[in-house]
Amino acid sequence: MDAMVRELSYAQAIQEAMALAMEADERVFLMGEDIGVYGGAFQVTGDLVERFGAERVMDTPISELGGAGVAVGAAMTGMRPVFEFQFSDFATLAMEQIVNQAAKMRFMLGGEVSVPLVMRFPAGSGTGAAAQHSQSLEAWLGHVPGLKVIQPATPHDAKGMLLAAIEDPDPVMIFEHKLLYKMKGPVPEGHYTVPIGKAEIRREGRDLTIVATSIMVHKALEAAETLEAEGIDVEVVDLRTIRPMDKATIIESVKKTSRLLCVYEAVKTLGIGAEVSAMIAESEAFDYLDAPVVRLGGAETPIPYNPELEKATVPQVPDIIAAARGLVQGTR
Amino acid sequence: MDAMVRELSYAQAIQEAMALAMEADERVFLMGEDIGVYGGAFQVTGDLVERFGAERVMDTPISELGGAGVAVGAAMTGMRPVFEFQFSDFATLAMEQIVNQAAKMRFMLGGEVSVPLVMRFPAGSGTGAAAQHSQSLEAWLGHVPGLKVIQPATPHDAKGMLLAAIEDPDPVMIFEHKLLYKMKGPVPEGHYTVPIGKAEIRREGRDLTIVATSIMVHKALEAAETLEAEGIDVEVVDLRTIRPMDKATIIESVKKTSRLLCVYEAVKTLGIGAEVSAMIAESEAFDYLDAPVVRLGGAETPIPYNPELEKATVPQVPDIIAAARGLVQGTR
Amino acid sequence: MAAPKRAQPEAAVRANLPFIYREYSPEQLRQVLHKMYLIRRFEEGAEECYMRGLIHGTMHLSIGQEASAMGICMPLAEHDQITSTHRGHGHCIAKGAEVKKMFAEFFGKTTGYCKGRGGSMHIADVAKGNLGANGIVAGGIPIAVGAALSAKRMKTGKVVVSFFGDGANNEGAFHEALNMASVWKLPVIFVCENNGYGMSTSTERSTAVKNIAERAAAYSMPGVIVNGNIFSEVAEASHRAVERARAGEGPTLIESKTYRHRGHSKSDRNRYRTKEEIEDWMSNRDPITLFENELQEFGIIDREGVEAIREAVAREIAEGIQFAKDSPSPDVRDVENYVYTEPA
Amino acid sequence: MAAPKRAQPEAAVRANLPFIYREYSPEQLRQVLHKMYLIRRFEEGAEECYMRGLIHGTMHLSIGQEASAMGICMPLAEHDQITSTHRGHGHCIAKGAEVKKMFAEFFGKTTGYCKGRGGSMHIADVAKGNLGANGIVAGGIPIAVGAALSAKRMKTGKVVVSFFGDGANNEGAFHEALNMASVWKLPVIFVCENNGYGMSTSTERSTAVKNIAERAAAYSMPGVIVNGNIFSEVAEASHRAVERARAGEGPTLIESKTYRHRGHSKSDRNRYRTKEEIEDWMSNRDPITLFENELQEFGIIDREGVEAIREAVAREIAEGIQFAKDSPSPDVRDVENYVYTEPA
Numbered sequence A, B: 001m002d003a004m005v006r007e008l009s010y011a012q013a014i015q016e017a018m019a020l021a022m023e024a025d026e027r028v029f030l031m032g033e034d035i036g037v038y039g040g041a042f043q044v045t046g047d048l049v050e051r052f053g054a055e056r057v058m059d060t061p062i063s064e065l066g067g068a069g070v071a072v073g074a075a076m077t078g079m080r081p082v083f084e085f086q087f088s089d090f091a092t093l094a095m096e097q098i099v100n101q102a103a104k105m106r107f108m109l110g111g112e113v114s115v116p117l118v119m120r121f122p123a124g125s126g127t128g129a130a131a132q133h134s135q136s137l138e139a140w141l142g143h144v145p146g147l148k149v150i151q152p153a154t155p156h157d158a159k160g161m162l163l164a165a166i167e168d169p170d171p172v173m174i175f176e177h178k179l180l181y182k183m184k185g186p187v188p189e190g191h192y193t194v195p196i197g198k199a200e201i202r203r204e205g206r207d208l209t210i211v212a213t214s215i216m217v218h219k220a221l222e223a224a225e226t227l228e229a230e231g232i233d234v235e236v237v238d239l240r241t242i243r244p245m246d247k248a249t250i251i252e253s254v255k256k257t258s259r260l261l262c263v264y265e266a267v268k269t270l271g272i273g274a275e276v277s278a279m280i281a282e283s284e285a286f287d288y289l290d291a292p293v294v295r296l297g298g299a300e301t302p303i304p305y306n307p308e309l310e311k312a313t314v315p316q317v318p319d320i321i322a323a324a325r326g327l328v329q330g331t332r
Numbered sequence C, D: 001m002a003a004p005k006r007a008q009p010e011a012a013v014r015a016n017l018p019f020i021y022r023e024y025s026p027e028q029l030r031q032v033l034h035k036m037y038l039i040r041r042f043e044e045g046a047e048e049c050y051m052r053g054l055i056h057g058t059m060h061l062s063i064g065q066e067a068s069a070m071g072i073c074m075p076l077a078e079h080d081q082i083t084s085t086h087r088g089h090g091h092c093i094a095k096g097a098e099v100k101k102m103f104a105e106f107f108g109k110t111t112g113y114c115k116g117r118g119g120s121m122h123i124a125d126v127a128k129g130n131l132g133a134n135g136i137v138a139g140g141i142p143i144a145v146g147a148a149l150s151a152k153r154m155k156t157g158k159v160v161v162s163f164f165g166d167g168a169n170n171e172g173a174f175h176e177a178l179n180m181a182s183v184w185k186l187p188v189i190f191v192c193e194n195n196g197y198g199m200s201t202s203t204e205r206s207t208a209v210k211n212i213a214e215r216a217a218a219y220s221m222p223g224v225i226v227n228g229n230i231f232s233e234v235a236e237a238s239h240r241a242v243e244r245a246r247a248g249e250g251p252t253l254i255e256s257k258t259y260r261h262r263g264h265s266k267s268d269r270n271r272y273r274t275k276e277e278i279e280d281w282m283s284n285r286d287p288i289t290l291f292e293n294e295l296q297e298f299g300i301i302d303r304e305g306v307e308a309i310r311e312a313v314a315r316e317i318a319e320g321i322q323f324a325k326d327s328p329s330p331d332v333r334d335v336e337n338y339v340y341t342e343p344a
Ligand SMILES: Cc1ncc(C[n+]2csc(CCOP(=O)(O)OP(=O)(O)O)c2C)c(N)n1
Pocket: B033, B062, B064, B086, B090, B093, C060, C086, C087, C135, C136, C137, C138, C164, C165, C166, C167, C168, C169, C195, C197, C198, C199, C264
């Protein structure tokens, strides 16, 4: 890693991407609740309103459906809105505009318009905010053609993928885990992009592939350290993009390791692990499997308020270690 | 099949279930747009308003979010609403109430309330109504703990499962394929229930299991006839319930046939087939597989208006035949 | 429509004339009649094609609402934009669309406005400023506000009109969109075409206020009620709203009271309104008859002129349908086209 | 609260007294002061526990809004119901909750109102008619309408109050819910506690109307503005609305103008309002001070009486916190409990 590269938090990295994009392109602007003087519920926009003014860092009323629709309309007519949901849970109010309008507009109009819209969804549990402020709903949007759906796991990728998203002609949905916002990591200065649709191998290994998303990438890497000490050599693939999924990278990894564990925070049933597992079954990698694909996802419950219960609902490092061990040792 | 059993259409079967429930329990009432004098967009409520009056067959304003919330509030306080979305696509407006409120209320309140709410979602393509009126979104709700999600495929099950849903203490979401409404089949008179959470083997076979949902059950049965002529003996499992899934029935079937094809209309990626495939990989049935699980789902596109394109977006009988053949003959 | 050229009668007489006779030339007004006929015959043509199985799906006809569509669009410049509804054929034509490309769309052909992907409920004509019909009731309202935000930010001088029905005014999207448009003083005009019913549900049974225009007060914007079947009234209200919007004074809500002669869509048993009510609107308040008679009274057109329009329109419709029939269908291998923007 | 018993001063004098002195007994009014203190101290206690790391998550304190919660709930019977908001501790106490079970909930204990599953944002007390706080702004409004529908259909005579903030009034759910409640004439009262800000966004920047009560006209229901920091004004408005609802005349919108002394939640840098503004509300318009002074003026309580209330409240809070501390945490093996209704 280049010693000259600064460390920024994930939130700062996002902020920097937005600032760069706004400097470079006057069509880019930000919309959301309390993103101006408040700086955003998670201080992601921070003081951008001071630099760019209230017209480009626009506070909206508490009107998620209407706000999303305004963003769609602005995107269809030449602007490049970056829309922040205060919590991804509130996107449930705006699914109509996201799914019926933004995702389908180009298609329904036979290619006559594009919808260069970016939406940011602070997601996930771990803050004690209980069932209505802690969901992970990326699988819903991953099921919707017309959208691109990403989950950057590092400050580096958060900046680079957001810049790629803003430059993308189609609607891109970014799920940001709230617990990542304060995580620091190296972030190059200036403009760069990280491509949408490409997974990244975070750690090479021979015995087992772990495909993880968002915060689970870090937990998987932590688990891999422990497993290494036990002689289990884990490859960790950071999926990064939910739609379109980078099948090739996963397939190649599985062909090498012959074992696959998929780790994600969302409710297990019909979460991203289901897709990864089914995709592998349909791929050439299937014949290389020495054991069936295993998923480690969230419990089949809303997120509870009590902190111990809350932790118990989503995969933790020991769970990953146990699942990996089971897979490699063939005790499932 | 009992010769005395009448034939009813799927829509009539639903109507009969609602009428029986309203007769038996005065807490049951219907809500929705144009379900009164209009009889519902698909004539499912038909003339029920004449029998039960406008208070129990309540037309709502065009207010899906508010309407759903009213249903949640009524269910929490002693009533048993059956809420009709005019098209399942419009449920995108009400996801907040469905997912944040109905699904989680009991949990968030530590078991102090129940939400005995039924919602009906006319779904699917094939009517030329284009991208905003043709979606299959059952996988979204299948991802949400707190909900039960069903997809009856026959008039018999439509009646029996709706009656079970109305009697269920928790929120039950029913996806009804619009093309099934006019399909006729035997429906017993009077009260009976078909349990939520139980799949049904529609056809027994030795060579291959097809797990299908909703209208695809019928297409799978049709395909099975052709395949039989070719010497391929297909078992067709009608999944019926998306959440909670009847894993045991699928596993048993796969242990017998060693091959699994999952057919559904929704967009393939992150649709129900992903879950079925991943579940099998994690189950004891995995070791019985002679070939990897194959999914046949909808194309990765919104539903187009043009009728030929529209057909091409969802699995048709020849597609099922080809996929089944490929699986059995090992050419994938 | 092009910027209005003024007719020039005597000043004193002019002042007493209805708005449109002061504002538009006789030629422009004859064109309006032409377009109203074009809308009517387009709907009838589409209906017939549907009956004959040439068009699939469903459709929502705007027969009876032609003066509303034309009156609102008359003061708009070509670059001004609209969002429309499931009942959007009239808006589309009023904003300048060619009927042959509309028919082609309904026939699911590649020459259609949406290349056969959208159909009636998504008909659009982006080049002429029609951002599209919408299958979601009230779905286009916030989109129009977004387009108006673009216009304001990019200083294009454009005005955006959002058409919607009385049923749509009970959707949350209506509320949220009108509030934001007012707070941000955007150049947008909200046009509620109140035809008395959202599908089968009358405004009395669905809407807790007598006139939808009264809801404008909740957003501190002017609320105007017009007889939507009288072209001049509609055009005048639209004109004022456009002026207000262009002057940066913000949005207006116009309630255009009108009626649809046909059922809601092709599956309507018509149990919620009486034969007499329908008959009354058709016989006594038909917007085309009213406008045609008025033009004749004012000596702007004579019987022969009307006949000529009718014939020209009939030809245009016949040609449009023929064009649609002759056009190619999409290739099924292209089923996943237009989902994403193709790399350039 | 129990049905009011009337105090009996001279008839002439009584007519000139503020509403509450005509309607409620001195003992009842002293209880109100007691409860207002209980809310205040509860919030302070919760804040302190939070600061000391005993409570996790976030919380939204209603300090400064006690008269509003108490005034609205005063005319309600125990079986009447409320839906509440993220800023819901005051409503919960005003509707009759026990603070110890509230603290236990905040501590995530099984003895809490939600057995540790809900926390501050979902605090509820179904037995006392509190159907729950809600983490979704405006999420409880349609739910309240549904509860009112139950009341009407099941003829229980119940009235339902929906509390929400000024920010919530720009949500579509507000619009849809008020419209339906009015069309169906349901026994529900919409109480907008306007504290000037939705998080950091002032009503001027978010809401296109000066007074939120003006929006009532869009739903043909009475819109009433009260000084939310004066208990008597709030209670009187609530009383009238309850009478109207019980008489089957339908809903009322009450705008209760008030202020929150604390930041929005625990992560507020407080950049959107001035120190002076906050100071002014705290010093000159504190609802407890105003009410306490008034009761003293009317001779209903003296300094010692106030002191006694304060001490009793302090004890109740201390005991509540102790109860919470001493209570058991849920077993993590029960993590999937209460997702579905357990078979009986
Ligand atoms: C969100 C949504 N809800 C319901 C429908 C079904 N629907 C289509 S048109 C319509 C009636 C609309 O009434 P109105 O807005 O008055 O327009 P009109 O049909 O009278 O022109 C309904 C209920 C829909 N398309 N979208």
